[in-house]
Amino acid sequence: MKILVILACILLSSNATAECRRTATGRTVCDNGQEAGGYNRNSGTAWEAEKNSAGVTTTQTSKGGEAKTKNGKGVYESPSGKKCVKTANNQGCN
Structure with missing residues (x-):
């Protein structure tokens, strides 16, 4: 069930369009001011996302x-x- 929740969160968050870049300190920051990643304290899971030139976001x-x-879609x-x-x-x- 956690997998479906994570997938739903990822799919919903992928609709936001913003250009992202990596800073000198290694953080990935998007034009909308948000970091392309985060941490869920409830599950103890951190994530990082990057978008390639074809528009595919890999998280x-x-x-x-x-x-x-x-x-x-994903x-x-x-x-x-x-x-x-x-x-x-x-x-x-499957």
Whole structure:
């Protein structure tokens, strides 16, 4: 269930458009003033996101999960290898 919550958060946050860059201190900061990453005190999970030139946002968690999203669609792979997909017409996990 945590995987679906993380995936939902990532997909919802990927709709915001902002250019991001890495500062001299190593932080990733976006034009909207927000850092491209964060920490959830409840789950103890930190994450960092980067957007490539094709507009795909790759988000990695401190627990080993990875999500690739674009335009509200994406794929999440958990540290154990389970994959969840959300497309325009379908969503689910294997």
